[in-house]
Amino acid sequence: QLILDTLDKEGEIKDTRTLVLPGYKDPAATHDSQIIILGALNSLSSRDMIAYTTHETVSHVLTQEGAQIALQGSHEARVWAACPKKGEGAPIPPKQLQEKVGAETAKVGQGQAFKNKWIGKEGDGLVKLVDSITDITQLQMREVDSTGTLKAGEKALAELRKRKLIAQRKGQWFSVSKGPNFSTSTAKPETDLTVDMLASGSWKTSTYKKYNFEADGIPPNGGALHPLLKVREEIRNIFLEMGFAEMPTSSFVESGFWCFDALFVPQQHPAREVQDTFYLSDPAESLPPPKEYYERVSKVHEQGGYGSTGYRAPWSHEESRKLLLRTHTTASSASMLYKLAARCRGEEDDSEEAVKREGAHAASTVPGTGKAGPDGFRPAKLFSIDRVFRNETMDATHLAEFHQVEGVVADRGLTLADLIGFMRVFFKKMGIENLRFKPAYNPYTEPSLEIFAFHPQLKKWVEVGNSGMFRPEMLEPMGFPKDVHVHGWGISLERPTMIRYGINNIRTLVGHKVSLESVERSPAVRF
Numbered sequence: 001q002l003i004l005d006t007l008d009k010e011g012e013i014k015d016t017r018t019l020v021l022p023g024y025k026d027p028a029a030t031h032d033s034q035i036i037i038l039g040a041l042n043s044l045s046s047r048d049m050i051a052y053t054t055h056e057t058v059s060h061v062l063t064q065e066g067a068q069i070a071l072q073g074s075h076e077a078r079v080w081a082a083c084p085k086k087g088e089g090a091p092i093p094p095k096q097l098q099e100k101v102g103a104e105t106a107k108v109g110q111g112q113a114f115k116n117k118w119i120g121k122e123g124d125g126l127v128k129l130v131d132s133i134t135d136i137t138q139l140q141m142r143e144v145d146s147t148g149t150l151k152a153g154e155k156a157l158a159e160l161r162k163r164k165l166i167a168q169r170k171g172q173w174f175s176v177s178k179g180p181n182f183s184t185s186t187a188k189p190e191t192d193l194t195v196d197m198l199a200s201g202s203w204k205t206s207t208y209k210k211y212n213f214e215a216d217g218i219p220p221n222g223g224a225l226h227p228l229l230k231v232r233e234e235i236r237n238i239f240l241e242m243g244f245a246e247m248p249t250s251s252f253v254e255s256g257f258w259c260f261d262a263l264f265v266p267q268q269h270p271a272r273e274v275q276d277t278f279y280l281s282d283p284a285e286s287l288p289p290p291k292e293y294y295e296r297v298s299k300v301h302e303q304g305g306y307g308s309t310g311y312r313a314p315w316s317h318e319e320s321r322k323l324l325l326r327t328h329t330t331a332s333s334a335s336m337l338y339k340l341a342a343r344c345r346g347e348e349d350d351s352e353e354a355v356k357r358e359g360a361h362a363a364s365t366v367p368g369t370g371k372a373g374p375d376g377f378r379p380a381k382l383f384s385i386d387r388v389f390r391n392e393t394m395d396a397t398h399l400a401e402f403h404q405v406e407g408v409v410a411d412r413g414l415t416l417a418d419l420i421g422f423m424r425v426f427f428k429k430m431g432i433e434n435l436r437f438k439p440a441y442n443p444y445t446e447p448s449l450e451i452f453a454f455h456p457q458l459k460k461w462v463e464v465g466n467s468g469m470f471r472p473e474m475l476e477p478m479g480f481p482k483d484v485h486v487h488g489w490g491i492s493l494e495r496p497t498m499i500r501y502g503i504n505n506i507r508t509l510v511g512h513k514v515s516l517e518s519v520e521r522s523p524a525v526r527f
């Protein structure tokens with residue numbers, strides 16, 4: 001307002017250092033006042049109410065020592081003040097002076113006070129030689145403090161700079177003229193035309209804010225994929241690129257038969273216990289599995305066969321029919337492999353009714369590749385990425401439900417080398433090249449391998465998957481010829497995603513604590 005009023009009265013402001021700011025006595029000569037003025041100038045000029053030009057100056061400010069002198073006097077003045085008048089009182093010994101004014105002031109001040117003939121020696125002590133002094137240094141400090149310079153000129157300033165009592169500071173001052181929208185009113189310009197303004201007619205006299213065509217727009221609020229979905233898509237593309245077909249995995253609820261028995265998991269296996277598996281209570285029992293296959297499976301468990309001794313434990317029909325939330329997608333792989341073997345069993349059911357009845361599980365919908373041999377077998381490469389459930393204690397890295405990535409390859413004469421070679425290609429496509437394989441145990445695979453990858457950021461080996469060659473006890477009851485081997489592997493989707501996005505608590509990735517903002521901002525990543 002001061003700037004606008006001054007411009008209104010005088011037409012221009014040649015030097016903003018001549019303005020007297022409200023609440024101040026002196027003109028706005030100091031650095032700080034000019035900063036305040038600059039703020040106002042910028043705000044007024046953005047509305048084209050004024051225009052201004054900047055002038056650079058060099059001014060001086062007090063150093064910490066200079067400020068102390070302005071307040072308490074120079075070292076020599078303080079030394080002088082501490083000494084008794086000659087003839088009045090005992091001369092002050094140097095040690096006592098030191099205690100009174102401080103070691104530094106006593107040291108620096110004594111020499112200068114002697115030189116000025118303000119003090120003299122008497123015996124072992126010091127006394128005043130004059131009744132009054134003019135503390136020029138203190139006066140100079142006060143002058144610099146209020147005006148930023150010295151009337152005495154550059155030589156005196158240079159001397160004080162050398163003594164480190166003052167320092168140079170670049171400053172600015174401004175000259176101001178009226179702008180095209182000059183007015184003495186600082187009312188905020190309107191940004192919108194309102195009904196009230198039209199009704200009252202105030203729109204005619206209002207000032208309006210100019211359009212800023214350079215302004216950034218509001219970021220569009222589009223949809224965003226969750227990190228798990230991005231990584232899922234990436235892995236899915238790797239599978240498709242390698243000629244795999246996606247298995248239908250919509251059945252979260254499976255029976256003990258498909259989740260465990262078909263996989264030759266013993267009925268007393270700890271994974272089947274309630275602590276590890278969620279069982280259903282309503283309905284609690286599954287529909288009967290295919291009758292003949294069911295008999296072959298129960299037989300291989302109880303009595304063995306296909307070169308195996310079996311588990312030699314009584315078979316529980318009840319255990320087999322229990323409904324549960326699948327603990328791994330290998331349950332889906334098992335039922336797909338069973339369908340794939342349909343032609344080997346001589347059940348060449350390509351009929352429309354079969355597809356209608358069995359849906360995606362019908363033999364004709366299993367995407368085998370290549371021509372079937374005389375035994376009806378067609379090689380197949382299948383994958384799935386879907387949800388599994390385990391009755392786990394939840395912590396930073398475990399949830400009761402997570403996603404498994406699973407692949408199976410069925411062909412004649414596959415060996416463990418094929419599995420390892422396949423793993424190398426698959427993980428390389430995810431950007432993971434440094435792999436190690438460790439013998440492991442799964443009831444349904446022999447041999448079994450755990451897959452470890454070297455994590456360059458964590459600088460350690462982390463487990464990335466579990467794999468193996470499916471056992472004859474699993475494949476042969478399905479009807480596969482002996483020379484057909486199937487290898488499979490499973491990895492979790494969450495673990496690589498967490499490593500990739502640097503997340504160390506699963507709850508940051510999944511569940512009600514996930515921040516939508518982090519989902520929107522998460523980049524698409526390559527492994």
Ligand code: PHE
Nearest residue numbers: 328330466467468488489490
């Ligand atoms: N089902 C295994 C798991 O849950 C993964 C796996 C799949 C292992 C296929 C071997 C073969 O960890």
